[in-house]
Amino acid sequence: MLTLYDYLDSGNGYKARLLLAQLDLRYRRVERDIMAGETRTPEFLAKNPNGRIPMLELDSGVCLAESNAILWYLGVGSPFVPDEPLAQSQALQWMFFEQYSHEPYVATPRFILKHLPADSPRRAELPDRLARGRAALDVMETHLKTHAYFAGERYSVADIALYAYTHVAHEAQLDLAPFPAVRHWLARVASQPKHIQITFEPS
């Protein structure tokens, strides 16, 4: 059985949980408290030298890191990953955009606000990060004005990757009111079959 090393509040972990649910795949979930250093133990670093969740451990013992690579592994060959090379590359374009231009400016402010003390010096990072977060939302808005989804004109791993932290952007003090196409897309994603909430734990 697949084992997902995870942290329930993580949007990156949620990406994997959401696709596992939509694929009807059974798995074992192992919570690792990132705030308590549980991804920096020698045991964990032996599985992922980069010390991060989510990490997917296969039956073979092989461990796969990086949330978007896990989405690819789980989804390839299913309708959640486009099979045509251009649509596949466009899905990847948006997944790399998510990790480089979105996650540090939407997920990281949420982390600073939700998980660090109110007097954390890291709060000084918020104005710059949130400005870049709004710039990322602007890029998404431009695309979604003329497309229902991010790649191949259907729901895919690219939507899962971008939904994870966008749908909790309010927890990062990012207001989605100026981004109506993004808000409509969030509703389309949430209405997909077998959608689950970020807080959902499989039994």
Place this chain on the structure above:
Amino acid sequence: MLTLYDYLDSGNGYKARLLLAQLDLRYRRVERDIMAGETRTPEFLAKNPNGRIPMLELDSGVCLAESNAILWYLGVGSPFVPDEPLAQSQALQWMFFEQYSHEPYVATPRFILKHLPADSPRRAELPDRLARGRAALDVMETHLKTHAYFAGERYSVADIALYAYTHVAHEAQLDLAPFPAVRHWLARVASQPKHIQITFEPS
């Protein structure tokens, strides 16, 4: 013919140039001076709303952004992209690692040192970025102690993605002496057929 919007000193642009050379593909290269705002013009933003090079324009007019998505588009179906799902996902794992845990801490210090004035306030970012850059090199060193390449036990787009800024790490004041496995891997990558230098311009 393919058109690559590019900036010659960019490691991200070099990734595309290197694979295009190794695939023997002809293309038109259009230099866009990122320091002069040439990727923020209305004409450029119409092609890539995220305002970055490299960007690949296809004969159809479709524009593909994100260096690693461009590598995927050019390489899929060739020996440069693994065809087995796990090896494919492992290549992507390292490409997402490159964009999230390596590029901001190896490429960005190089940019600050090479392209911004000596009195730029951004120099204050260097100690933290370089510490994280050394952490990324450590993760690569751990992998390369027991593997010749990053995915599928052969040279692939994952190696191209990580080579681009690692081989110019000295320009970011990162010393590779403590990373012998990384240095040996750099030499293996540089000895691949049809390798080109970062400064190479196709005629």
